[in-house]
Amino acid sequence: MYEPDCTKGCPVATPIRDAIRLLLESRIPDAGKLLLENNPLSIICCRVCSQENQCEGHCVLGRKGSPVHISAIEQYISDYYLNIYKPKVSKNFKGRVAIIGSGPAGLTIAFTLAQRDYDVTIFEQNDQVGGILRYGIPEFRLPKSVLDRLTQKLYEMGIKIKPNTTIGANITVDDLFRDDFKAVFIGTGVWRPSKLNVKGESLGHVHYAIEYLRNPNVYNLGKKVAVIGAGNVAMDVARTAFRHGAQEVNILCYKDESTITAREHEVEYAKIDGAEFIFNKSAVEFVDGGIMLADTEIIIDENNNEIVRPIPGTEKLYECDSVIVAISQGPRAVIVSSTKGIEVNERGLVKTDEIGRTSRKGVFASGDVVTGAKTVVEAVRISKIVANAIDDYITNEC
Numbered sequence: 001m002y003e004p005d006c007t008k009g010c011p012v013a014t015p016i017r018d019a020i021r022l023l024l025e026s027r028i029p030d031a032g033k034l035l036l037e038n039n040p041l042s043i044i045c046c047r048v049c050s051q052e053n054q055c056e057g058h059c060v061l062g063r064k065g066s067p068v069h070i071s072a073i074e075q076y077i078s079d080y081y082l083n084i085y086k087p088k089v090s091k092n093f094k095g096r097v098a099i100i101g102s103g104p105a106g107l108t109i110a111f112t113l114a115q116r117d118y119d120v121t122i123f124e125q126n127d128q129v130g131g132i133l134r135y136g137i138p139e140f141r142l143p144k145s146v147l148d149r150l151t152q153k154l155y156e157m158g159i160k161i162k163p164n165t166t167i168g169a170n171i172t173v174d175d176l177f178r179d180d181f182k183a184v185f186i187g188t189g190v191w192r193p194s195k196l197n198v199k200g201e202s203l204g205h206v207h208y209a210i211e212y213l214r215n216p217n218v219y220n221l222g223k224k225v226a227v228i229g230a231g232n233v234a235m236d237v238a239r240t241a242f243r244h245g246a247q248e249v250n251i252l253c254y255k256d257e258s259t260i261t262a263r264e265h266e267v268e269y270a271k272i273d274g275a276e277f278i279f280n281k282s283a284v285e286f287v288d289g290g291i292m293l294a295d296t297e298i299i300i301d302e303n304n305n306e307i308v309r310p311i312p313g314t315e316k317l318y319e320c321d322s323v324i325v326a327i328s329q330g331p332r333a334v335i336v337s338s339t340k341g342i343e344v345n346e347r348g349l350v351k352t353d354e355i356g357r358t359s360r361k362g363v364f365a366s367g368d369v370v371t372g373a374k375t376v377v378e379a380v381r382i383s384k385i386v387a388n389a390i391d392d393y394i395t396n397e398c
């Protein structure tokens with residue numbers, strides 16, 4: 001069957017053309033049902049996807065003018081539908097499934113399996129559901145009220161939620177199997193900030209992005225803030241800092257402008273908010289009152305790899321009140337270290353096959369804890385496959 005380019009450009013193959021047709025026929029509930037059944041996080045993806053590289057970037061109208069504003073249409077339909085959506089509530093369960101972590105991967109699997117008559121329990125280490133969606137994406141990009149509405153639907157489906165529960169710290173994966181959970185899904189994300197490993201990193205004015213974004217209200221950053229990094233998280237941090245009292249925010253990049261990894265859209269918003277970029281500088285030491293910054297140069301090592309290094313003798317004090325390091329994150333190891341038989345790679349990411357099976361029978365994983373930090377829609381894409389694998393496993397092997 002012919003598939004439009006916009007759908008081909010969407011990682012979860014959203015049936016955009018059909019949804020728009022139903023909308024134009026004033027059949028919004030049908031359009032909403034179509035979107036939700038294809039993507040349980042449609043209401044979130046339409047707000048946080050890189051549409052310019054995905055659906056809208058592939059729209060044929062964009063070749064000669066402006067593409068269809070697919071994200072706005074999806075948002076309109078999904079918002080409408082979530083208000084009227086009445087989830088199916090099962091009474092004859094096929095078995096218990098434990099979902100550890102309620103970020104994009106965990107939510108996708110919880111939704112999918114609850115609608116297939118599984119008795120789903122979410123174990124969430126924070127006090128509210130959402131993982132990176134709630135504690136890593138700022139309010140101005142993804143309002144918490146959207147997550148609250150989704151959480152309400154989880155309860156309506158009969159999903160049980162155990163907040164403030166860290167699996168591995170007290171209850172273990174072995175306890176879950178003892179208690180007749182047929183399958184365990186790990187979607188715990190990546191919450192351990194990567195360090196720069198330079199002197200002074202433990203000083204009081206140096207913070208990490210993933211920790212800052214969790215609750216910016218509790219930080220007193222002062223008026224001048226430096227953000228180290230060039231990805232989307234760095235842009236989120238810069239924009240959040242402005243909304244919490246910073247008057248000057250500089251984004252420090254150790255390479256040039258062409259190597260910014262953040263979406264163009266996010267870079268533009270950060271600039272509109274007032275952020276200024278400083279390129280080709282590397283932090284060589286954090287000191288009271290700021291950072292020692294050096295100019296950088298690129299060299300090619302003996303293995304033909306490009307290495308960026310500070311140029312000795314060029315260090316100068318860059319004065320600021322606080323610094324936020326936004327370079328990347330890795331997984332915390334508490335589940336894996338407390339559970340026998342789950343293999344991880346050298347970065348601590350859980351090893352799985354292509355359908356999410358870990359090295360331990362009955363334990364599945366997907367999302368950032370497997371791939372490292374990726375997009376929300378990518379976590380949904382693979383988690384739909386993993387939900388099918390869990391369903392098959394419980395149906396055929398338990």
Ligand code: SF4
Nearest residue numbers: 010014045049054055
């Ligand atoms: Fe576009 Fe993301 Fe929606 Fe797909 S899920 S149609 S990429 S906004």
